[in-house]
Amino acid sequence: MLVRRGATLLKTEKGAAFSIERAGVTTRRGALRAKKLLASWILLGCVACSRGSPPSSEAPPAASSAVAGHKESFGSVMAQVGRRFELSGRAAAANRFALAAFEVGELEELFESDVPQAELPKEGPTAHIPAMAKAFLDTNAHELEKTAASRDLGAFKAAFERAAMMCNACHRASAKSFIRVPTEVGKGVPDLEPVVGADAEVQ
Numbered sequence: 001m002l003v004r005r006g007a008t009l010l011k012t013e014k015g016a017a018f019s020i021e022r023a024g025v026t027t028r029r030g031a032l033r034a035k036k037l038l039a040s041w042i043l044l045g046c047v048a049c050s051r052g053s054p055p056s057s058e059a060p061p062a063a064s065s066a067v068a069g070h071k072e073s074f075g076s077v078m079a080q081v082g083r084r085f086e087l088s089g090r091a092a093a094a095n096r097f098a099l100a101a102f103e104v105g106e107l108e109e110l111f112e113s114d115v116p117q118a119e120l121p122k123e124g125p126t127a128h129i130p131a132m133a134k135a136f137l138d139t140n141a142h143e144l145e146k147t148a149a150s151r152d153l154g155a156f157k158a159a160f161e162r163a164a165m166m167c168n169a170c171h172r173a174s175a176k177s178f179i180r181v182p183t184e185v186g187k188g189v190p191d192l193e194p195v196v197g198a199d200a201e202v203q
């Protein structure tokens, strides 16, 4: 047994030595190829630079751009709010409460930092926005968080409905009542159900 094992070991060692030798050859050849590759890579990189398209990893985070004075628009923060809210409802309806809780947490963060820092819309009334956004954070976001954590679909649905009513109240006050947030979980945000007649009447 021992002898056979030794033989196998010897074979393996020989094999290993052989492949190391081959690897050495490939490495020398490979080095040349790698140099050529690097050169074309650098060239390509420069082309990308001059086109002004840096890799996404170098893009500045939203927070630092806000510090630099380039405020995020209210609409773009709201688009994120809409997506988080929609996903939280769809996740809860699918019994995926961990995901619902995650989305609600992200929604809360948006109302904590991004919404207050965003540039207010240029059209329509805006004076009510800071106070209503704070009320949403203190009451509705908190309620969503609690009910998602307790995995109670009934309670979550009720919190979701109250939150959607708050979203819509602020949209109405901002003269944006056409951005309607559905009060039921599982639907897309904003509401895109077909309507009959003038859409300003849809509430």
Ligand code: HEC
Binding pocket: 074, 075, 076, 078, 079, 081, 082, 083, 085, 086, 121, 122, 128, 129, 130, 132, 133, 136, 163, 164, 166, 167, 168, 170, 171, 174, 176, 179, 181, 189, 190
């Ligand atoms: C404090 C006021 C306020 C609250 C609360 C609020 N919104 Fe908004 N929302 C706005 C305003 C103002 C706009 C229009 C922004 C603009 O003019 O670009 C808007 C726009 C939107 C848009 C359209 C974004 C786009 O550009 O496509 C969506 C979606 C949206 N809100 C979802 C929500 C949801 C969901 C909630 C509740 C979870 C919510 N909003 C709560 C004020 C609010």
